[in-house]
Amino acid sequence: xTIKTILGNSDFAEFLRGKKATxxxxxxxxxxxxxxxxxxxxxxxxxxxxxxxxxxxLCTGEVRSLKNIATTPKGVPTPGLxxxxxxxxxxxxALALLDLGLEIKPKIDYFPLYGxxxxxxxxxxxxxxxxxxxxFEKGVEFAEEYICRSDYIILGESxxxxxxxALATALALGYSARDKFSSSFKNAPSSMKESVVDTALSCxxxxxxxFEKLSRVSDNMLIFNAGFVLGLLKRKITTVLAGGTQMxxxxxxINSILKxxxxxxxxxxxxxxxxxxxxxxxxxxxxxxxxMVDFPINAYYADFDFSLxxxxxxxxxxxxxxxxxxxxxxxxxxxxxxxxxxxQITRKVESFLG
Amino acid sequence: xTIKTILGNSDFAEFLRGKKATxxxxxxxxxxxxxxxxxxxxxxxxxxxxxxxxxxxLCTGEVRSLKNIATTPKGVPTPGLxxxxxxxxxxxxALALLDLGLEIKPKIDYFPLYGxxxxxxxxxxxxxxxxxxxxFEKGVEFAEEYICRSDYIILGESxxxxxxxALATALALGYSARDKFSSSFKNAPSSMKESVVDTALSCxxxxxxxFEKLSRVSDNMLIFNAGFVLGLLKRKITTVLAGGTQMxxxxxxINSILKxxxxxxxxxxxxxxxxxxxxxxxxxxxxxxxxMVDFPINAYYADFDFSLxxxxxxxxxxxxxxxxxxxxxxxxxxxxxxxxxxxQITRKVESFLG
Numbered sequence: 001x002t003i004k005t006i007l008g009n010s011d012f013a014e015f016l017r018g019k020k021a022t023x024x025x026x027x028x029x030x031x032x033x034x035x036x037x038x039x040x041x042x043x044x045x046x047x048x049x050x051x052x053x054x055x056x057x058l059c060t061g062e063v064r065s066l067k068n069i070a071t072t073p074k075g076v077p078t079p080g081l082x083x084x085x086x087x088x089x090x091x092x093x094a095l096a097l098l099d100l101g102l103e104i105k106p107k108i109d110y111f112p113l114y115g116x117x118x119x120x121x122x123x124x125x126x127x128x129x130x131x132x133x134x135x136f137e138k139g140v141e142f143a144e145e146y147i148c149r150s151d152y153i154i155l156g157e158s159x160x161x162x163x164x165x166a167l168a169t170a171l172a173l174g175y176s177a178r179d180k181f182s183s184s185f186k187n188a189p190s191s192m193k194e195s196v197v198d199t200a201l202s203c204x205x206x207x208x209x210x211f212e213k214l215s216r217v218s219d220n221m222l223i224f225n226a227g228f229v230l231g232l233l234k235r236k237i238t239t240v241l242a243g244g245t246q247m248x249x250x251x252x253x254i255n256s257i258l259k260x261x262x263x264x265x266x267x268x269x270x271x272x273x274x275x276x277x278x279x280x281x282x283x284x285x286x287x288x289x290x291x292m293v294d295f296p297i298n299a300y301y302a303d304f305d306f307s308l309x310x311x312x313x314x315x316x317x318x319x320x321x322x323x324x325x326x327x328x329x330x331x332x333x334x335x336x337x338x339x340x341x342x343x344q345i346t347r348k349v350e351s352f353l354g
Numbered sequence: 355x356t357i358k359t360i361l362g363n364s365d366f367a368e369f370l371r372g373k374k375a376t377x378x379x380x381x382x383x384x385x386x387x388x389x390x391x392x393x394x395x396x397x398x399x400x401x402x403x404x405x406x407x408x409x410x411x412l413c414t415g416e417v418r419s420l421k422n423i424a425t426t427p428k429g430v431p432t433p434g435l436x437x438x439x440x441x442x443x444x445x446x447x448a449l450a451l452l453d454l455g456l457e458i459k460p461k462i463d464y465f466p467l468y469g470x471x472x473x474x475x476x477x478x479x480x481x482x483x484x485x486x487x488x489x490f491e492k493g494v495e496f497a498e499e500y501i502c503r504s505d506y507i508i509l510g511e512s513x514x515x516x517x518x519x520a521l522a523t524a525l526a527l528g529y530s531a532r533d534k535f536s537s538s539f540k541n542a543p544s545s546m547k548e549s550v551v552d553t554a555l556s557c558x559x560x561x562x563x564x565f566e567k568l569s570r571v572s573d574n575m576l577i578f579n580a581g582f583v584l585g586l587l588k589r590k591i592t593t594v595l596a597g598g599t600q601m602x603x604x605x606x607x608i609n610s611i612l613k614x615x616x617x618x619x620x621x622x623x624x625x626x627x628x629x630x631x632x633x634x635x636x637x638x639x640x641x642x643x644x645x646m647v648d649f650p651i652n653a654y655y656a657d658f659d660f661s662l663x664x665x666x667x668x669x670x671x672x673x674x675x676x677x678x679x680x681x682x683x684x685x686x687x688x689x690x691x692x693x694x695x696x697x698q699i700t701r702k703v704e705s706f707l708g
Contacts, residue, residue, distance in 0.1 A: 020372075060368045089693045091372020110369035340693075 001304050001342040003333055006279060007290050008298030012271045016238070017337045019151035020093040023083075023242075023327065025058060026157040027051035028100035028221045029120035030128065033161035035196055040076075041160040041325065048103045048120075051158035054080040054326050055097050055106040055113075058087065061352075064107040076316045077353065079275075080326035082304075083156070085348035086335040093150045098228075100220040114142065116224070124168050124200035124217045132214040136227040136257070143231020153232060154334060156242035156327020157221050164193050165219040166249035168200040172213040173256045175292050182245040182284035182323055210260040214253070222246070226253045230265065238269045242327030244278035248289035255293045264295070271298040273330040276305055277323035302332030308346040311353060355658050355696040357687055360633060361644050362652030366625045370592070371691045373505035374447040377437070377596075377681065379412060380511040381405035382454035382575045383474035384482065387515035391546055394430075395514040395679065402457045402474075405512035408434040408680050409451050409460040409467075412441065415706075418461040430670045431707065433629075434680035436658075437510065439702035440689040447504045452582075454574040468496065470578070478522050478554035478571045486568035490581040490611070497585020506592035508688060509583070510681020511575050511600060518547050519573040520603035522554040526567040527610045529646050536599040536638035536677055564614040568607070576600070580607045584619065592623045596681030598632035602643035609647045618649070625652040627684040630659055631677035656686030662700040665707060 003013045033039050033047045042050035049066055056064045057080050087095070095111055101118035116138050122129040159165075163181050170177035178194075200217040208216070214223050229250065232239045241247035251272065258265060278286055279301040290299050306314040316322065335345060357367045387393050387401045396404035403420055410418045411434050441449070449465055455472035470492050476483040513519075517535050524531035532548075554571040562570070568577050583604065586593045595601035605626065612619060632640055633655040644653050660668040670676065689699060 060364050062364065087371065091692060093372050095371075109363065109365040111365070 001302060001332065001336045001345070003300050003336055004303050006287050006299040006301060008271070008296065012298040013300050013333065013337065016152060021152050021154045021334055022094040022096060022148065022150040023087070023092040023154045023156065023331070024096050024098060025055055025326065026098045026100055026155065026159070026221045026225060027055055027102050028159045028219060029103045030159065030161060030165055030219045031120060031123035032125070032165055032196070034123060035125065037192055038164055038196060039161040047160045050078070050160045051102060052104045052106045054078055054158040056108055058084050058326060059095055059108050059111045065104055076322040077313055078326060079322060079324060079328035080158070081349045081352050082328040082345065083326045083331040084352070085345050086331035086340065089340045089344050089348055090335055090338040092154070092334070098224070100224050118220055121220050124165055125196050127203050127216050128165070128218055130215045130218065130220060130223060132211040132218065132223050135220060135223045136211070139224040139227020140231040143228050143235065148237050152238035152240065154240045154242045154327055154330045155225065155229070156330065157246060158326050159219060159221045159246070162219060162221060162246045164196060165217070166222065166246045167193070168197045168217040169214065169222055170249050170252050170289070171197060172201055172204055172217045173210065173252060175252050177289060177292070180245065180285040180289050182278055182281055182286070210256055218253070222250050222253050225250055226257055229254060229270065230257070233265050233267065233270055236269055240330050241270070241272040242330030244274040244286055244324040244329065245284055245289060247272050247274070248286055251290065251293045251297060255295070267295040267297055271300065273300045273302065273333045275324045275329035275332065276301050276303055277317055277320065278329065281320065281323060300333060302329050302336060304332045304342055304345065306346060308343055309350055311350055313353060314349065355656060355686065355690045355699070357654050357690055358657050360641050360653040360655060362625070362650065366652040367654050367687065367691065370506060375506050375508045375594070375688055376448040376450060376502065376504040377441070377446040377508045377510065377685070378450045378452060379409055379680065380452045380454055380509065380513070380575045380579060381409055381456050382513045382573060383457045384513065384515060384519055384573045385474060385477035386479070386519055386550065388477060389479065389550055392518055392550060393515040401514045404432070404514045405456060406458045406460045408432055408512040410462055412438050412680060413449055413462050413465045419458055430676040431667055432680060433676060433678060433682035434512070435703045435706050436682040436699065437680045437685040438706065439699050440685035440694065443694045443698050443702055444689055444692040446508070446688070452578070454578050472574055475574050478519055479550050481557050481570050482519070482572060484569045484572065484574060484577060486565040486572070486577050489574060489577045490565070493578040493581025494585040497582050497589065502591050506594065507586060508594045508596045508681055508684045509579065510596035510684065512680050513573060513575045513600070516573060516575060516600045518550060519571070520576065520600045521547070522551045522571040523568065523576055524603050524606050524643070525551060526555055526558055526571045527564065527606060529606050531643060531646070534599065534639040534643050536632055536635055536640070564610055572607070576604050576607050579604050580611055583608060583624065584611070587619050587621065587624055590623055594684050595624070595626040596684030598628040598640055598678040598683065599638055599643055601626050601628070602640055605644065605647045605651060609649065621649040621651055625654065627654045627656065627687045629678045629683035629686065630655050630657055631671055631674065632683065635674065635677055654687060656683050656690060658686045658696055658699060660700060662697055663704055665704055667707060668703065
């Protein structure tokens, strides 16, 4: 297993070799996920539980709010299995959870679950109804107050239908991103997704400013983390965005906010890392999204697949079903940078499936 | 290798995954060990050297005050081998030694050996003769002054015949613990142990208060550490008691002191971890002992045995000879929580035996 560079060079990643990371998992529900058929990130009828279950499994190895690990209808298990495997083989120095509007809180003790008084955001086809300015500022404030005891932060997410809200967000902000977003599906239901996104965009008025647009078509994860990441960068805390096209959309939101507020940042301490499945996905274009960002950004993917496994549920990843989530790509990078092999990750993930 | 929960849930242990611990080894001699046949924790005639040798081996990998690693008469090597193996495979961030009344001080340089001006305690069949109030307060003061540079503390012990003094202590404090204590023997010499304990209990007068009872029938490790642990909890320093029924007895002492002084504590940051050999021992009942504690307590055992080894000395562990000591159970948990496997521990321990 190696780290491949999408943009920039390998030095940022190499510099993190052997260093310790705190892994943040951003958890959020958007009612967009309730539109039938829009996502396969979870169990039909219980999609809203996915972030809750991902948090429980990542922290404790147990799924407490439901009997089985969240699987998609085709039986693809959550990429959280990969993140948990990395954490068991070479633990993060801490796990931290951000409750960015959960329907059901995870049943876990000891682990910090940072709350910001947020409800799930609305469905974007009728208006997400987020107070984007306030939420962004909460992110900035959290970064200002946060005491980082690790060398760097990895920031992942679990937001069902988050690629749909990410696409809507990028388009609302004026990026030519229509065919560049990934999906938890192999054969993404693009016509449905596009029609939801088009409806969402039609909610935006001509005179809407940036934050008004975000309020209508985005999700809590993107808006809060735009503030959080900008706050971390101001404090020169090294941060890895752990995800694919959703995290690329976060960079686009940050890019737009910087322009909107006439600011610049030093992005030297920021990178993105995703999976090979996202990088190689023919239906999306992570590199294209990242190239729309005006500041320089290092981006990587972990060269991991399940070719060493014959487990049918895992082979589905290699076939393009499920590609990223729960920071799986960056967790693989973290494992790789600490001497863990593809074989070890494969065996550990298999051990969870029995 | 996994961590199994005896009481509470897995969250306390999971929260420690990837975190760094300082390992404290409490070393003490009680003349109780001089009663012939009461313990097999060491070399006949040189039982008093066991804590000294355990400290030397844990810190340096060498046994300096004697030519061979302490073995029991049947050839069972000290569980300190397991703790040393864990330390070599994923080192504790620091080792610290508590001299709670040693006959012979370990011959080691650099490692802190905290002294409190203590002599070995007396044999409990004639009276341990400990100034329990002063010793308890020394423990509290040490905790107040100690600067903890790790995420948490693991507190182990090496006290030959410590299960006998622990049993006497629990009974003197009024706990129904007669059949619940472990022994270094597979076939524990219970009639002899019981007769020593009964003689010890007969030394207690009707009007003895808690600390007077401890003065007569307990040992320095239990009394000092009751103060030490209470002091650590007051400072919210996360602490793992590394041991079996002796550490359960320490919790019973703490429980009685809290009642005696009309105090309560928040035990959220305290847990106990022992070995599978203690947990599965048919002659003792660690869970039963822990259930007599009035405050909630998380307790675990490391699911490790020597089934991957064919070394005859190690197979004796799986047959029930020697079960715990030198914090072996918690050291296994520490290793497991940092990605070390059963295979790695087994091979490392074997390498010590040649």
